[in-house]
Amino acid sequence: MLDKRMEAALNxxxxxxxxxxxxxxxxxxxxxxxxxxxxxNWMRSQTMEEEVHAIKLxxxxxxxxxRVKLDPxxxxxxxxxxxxxAFEDAYAHEQKVSGLIGGLVDLSIELKDHMTSQFLQWFVxxxxxxxxxxxxxxxxxxxxxxxxxxxxxxxxxLAARTFIYPPPALAGGE
Numbered sequence: 001m002l003d004k005r006m007e008a009a010l011n012x013x014x015x016x017x018x019x020x021x022x023x024x025x026x027x028x029x030x031x032x033x034x035x036x037x038x039x040x041n042w043m044r045s046q047t048m049e050e051e052v053h054a055i056k057l058x059x060x061x062x063x064x065x066x067r068v069k070l071d072p073x074x075x076x077x078x079x080x081x082x083x084x085x086a087f088e089d090a091y092a093h094e095q096k097v098s099g100l101i102g103g104l105v106d107l108s109i110e111l112k113d114h115m116t117s118q119f120l121q122w123f124v125x126x127x128x129x130x131x132x133x134x135x136x137x138x139x140x141x142x143x144x145x146x147x148x149x150x151x152x153x154x155x156x157x158l159a160a161r162t163f164i165y166p167p168p169a170l171a172g173g174e
Contacts, residue, residue: 013100
């Protein structure tokens, strides 16, 4: 059974992951409007990845005898001056999420909840990838900001990203 403090903290993280999905979907919408279908594709794939993170946490809470309680999701930002600004925001957001995951790990250690601590290690590793991915694209956009044609090369690169929902066993379900 989950400690009530851990349960509440994990529920907050479910909300944070759903907010992340909402944020990236908002970015995808702006890229779609701009005609940057590759950028939009990358963000829609990121949206789906964040949804999987939320479900993984949801399933874990249930498996440990906890109760999932969903809070309202704050509306995300809807306008960015440029693709670079959007990816800088995405990188900053992933750094924030990394801090949230670190806080969960700290709480699990404080509570001597070894099962949750072990479960959270997947998220720790995932955040390394999440931050690196957003930073890499932001860095490329920064490098090519004086060469507008480079935007279309990056758009083509981002169009190649595919996301496949993992089977329930890998998403933390049955």
